[in-house]
Amino acid sequence: MIAEPFGYSSPQSLDEAYALLHEHGDDAKILAGGHSLIPMMKLRFAAPTHLIDINKIPGLSYIKEEDGFLKIGAMTREVDLEESDIISSRYQIFTDASKLIADPQVRNFGTIGGNIAHGDAANDHPAVMMALDAEVEISGQDGKRSVSINEFFHGFYTTAVQHGEILTEIRIPAASGHFGSAYHKAERKVGDYATAGVAVVIRVDDGGICTKAGIGLTNVNAVPMRAIRSEEALVGSMLSAGDIAKAAQYAAEDCNPSSDLRGDEDYKRHLVSVITKRMINRALERAK
Amino acid sequence: MKTVTLKINGTEHTAEVSPRTLLVHLIRENFSMTGTHIGCDTSSCGACTILIDGKSAKSCTILAVQADGTEIITVEGLATAEGLHPIQEGFHLNHALHCGFCTAGVMLRAVELLEKNPNPTEEEIRWGISGNLCRCTGYNNIVKAIQWASAKMQGKELPSTEPVFV
Numbered sequence A: 001m002i003a004e005p006f007g008y009s010s011p012q013s014l015d016e017a018y019a020l021l022h023e024h025g026d027d028a029k030i031l032a033g034g035h036s037l038i039p040m041m042k043l044r045f046a047a048p049t050h051l052i053d054i055n056k057i058p059g060l061s062y063i064k065e066e067d068g069f070l071k072i073g074a075m076t077r078e079v080d081l082e083e084s085d086i087i088s089s090r091y092q093i094f095t096d097a098s099k100l101i102a103d104p105q106v107r108n109f110g111t112i113g114g115n116i117a118h119g120d121a122a123n124d125h126p127a128v129m130m131a132l133d134a135e136v137e138i139s140g141q142d143g144k145r146s147v148s149i150n151e152f153f154h155g156f157y158t159t160a161v162q163h164g165e166i167l168t169e170i171r172i173p174a175a176s177g178h179f180g181s182a183y184h185k186a187e188r189k190v191g192d193y194a195t196a197g198v199a200v201v202i203r204v205d206d207g208g209i210c211t212k213a214g215i216g217l218t219n220v221n222a223v224p225m226r227a228i229r230s231e232e233a234l235v236g237s238m239l240s241a242g243d244i245a246k247a248a249q250y251a252a253e254d255c256n257p258s259s260d261l262r263g264d265e266d267y268k269r270h271l272v273s274v275i276t277k278r279m280i281n282r283a284l285e286r287a288k
Numbered sequence B: 001m002k003t004v005t006l007k008i009n010g011t012e013h014t015a016e017v018s019p020r021t022l023l024v025h026l027i028r029e030n031f032s033m034t035g036t037h038i039g040c041d042t043s044s045c046g047a048c049t050i051l052i053d054g055k056s057a058k059s060c061t062i063l064a065v066q067a068d069g070t071e072i073i074t075v076e077g078l079a080t081a082e083g084l085h086p087i088q089e090g091f092h093l094n095h096a097l098h099c100g101f102c103t104a105g106v107m108l109r110a111v112e113l114l115e116k117n118p119n120p121t122e123e124e125i126r127w128g129i130s131g132n133l134c135r136c137t138g139y140n141n142i143v144k145a146i147q148w149a150s151a152k153m154q155g156k157e158l159p160s161t162e163p164v165f166v
């Protein structure tokens, strides 16, 4: 399968990339890892007239802790997350998620920025970012702005990234205290998008009281969603089996899955409930 | 049209391509190296796997223009004057292929896997080749072939190549 014809540029700097975005107008698209965009172009679900390949721009791939944040450059590949020591020692939610995203070849190319900027509720990073309370840095000719992940996803394939802008960094409040995180999704086979997925982040104080909870859900709503009632049920509690069961029940009630080839609505709600319970327990284990 | 210059199996190649040309087509059609296969053409099966600067990649999901300036290894580049690559020898001795359609892709994926993890467990091998589909073998002999290559590449005692019936 061959995409419709398009032009191609490979800028060496962000400034050059912004200028190209302005020059080519609304039908230009950024090419990052290309592992969502190129398949869509081959199927002719997408037909941008110009691709601006940002792979040659230096300085967009890094994982570092700085100023109280974990900062991840937009062009950081899935495989870099999988192999990072900072990630595997303190932010296991990414190790969980990366392992379940696509397959090794796709993870060699797919970027975290592209995974989020694609704006697809079936992708795994959006829910992870919601659980982690991430901020997204968006840059353009007029400078940089920061958008909370809660305001980032506007609809199917639409996000806060406006024309002429590039997502440049993801910032996550650094892990501190008794902090634990976990992600799991049910998939029919390796490389499949989630039937349902749940991301959980928990912080507890020395007495075992939950001081913070973040829960994000994958592919059970039109846009990536946060299970707010579930989070509220946990904060302030001792995370007893009853508290956890209540949070799981709320997540299953509040999501909006559609019946499709991956399962019917009831089945998906059931999965959300089971995975939520398991991921809260796993995050709690890791917080200890 | 854009000019693309890249090294394939150590030899420099140049071609004029349209930006929509896929890397797998450049390799197969412009350069007549047909060892890299096209199976699904939808980024799923791994038959088109090659190494780009050492990283295993699905060449049906990469534009030829993106590969400008890179070094590529395809199945044609595995053997040397001294003989087969250990992974090829492993596949041969362990009957790890039937029709052979998936084989080039699995072997190149396995080369990167062994590069990063010279002594993988069975589970790590199975997980490591999870982006490669084989419709014939049932994977068991592929796993044995990779274990055999791992031993060979580390100079360890070679495992038996007797068939295992399960």
Ligand SMILES: Cc1cc2nc3c(=O)[nH]c(=O)nc-3n(C[C@H](O)[C@H](O)[C@H](O)COP(=O)(O)OP(=O)(O)OC[C@H]3O[C@@H](n4cnc5c(N)ncnc54)[C@H](O)[C@@H]3O)c2cc1C
Pocket: A029, A030, A031, A032, A033, A034, A035, A036, A037, A038, A039, A074, A100, A101, A102, A103, A106, A109, A110, A111, A112, A113, A114, A115, A116, A117, A118, A122, A123, A124, A125, A161, A165, A166, A167, A168, A191, A192, A193, A194, B042, B043, B044
């Ligand atoms: C077989 C297969 C299975 C997959 N399975 C999964 C899965 O299970 N879970 C999952 O989460 N994903 C999955 N994916 C998707 C994969 O992870 C993609 O790589 C990822 O969604 C997009 O990242 P990318 O860097 O490839 O983006 P691209 O494909 O390059 O871009 C995607 C979109 O985002 C835009 N974009 C990219 N980067 C930026 C930026 N920095 N700023 C602004 N806009 C930008 C592009 O213009 C485009 O519209 C799968 C892909 C394949 C091929």
Ligand code: FES
Pocket: B037, B038, B039, B040, B041, B042, B043, B044, B045, B046, B047, B048, B049, B058, B059, B060, B061
């Ligand atoms: S042909 Fe490329 S993954 Fe199947």
Ligand code: FES
Pocket: B096, B097, B098, B099, B100, B101, B102, B103, B133, B134, B135, B136, B137
């Ligand atoms: S040997 Fe036939 S597909 Fe693998």
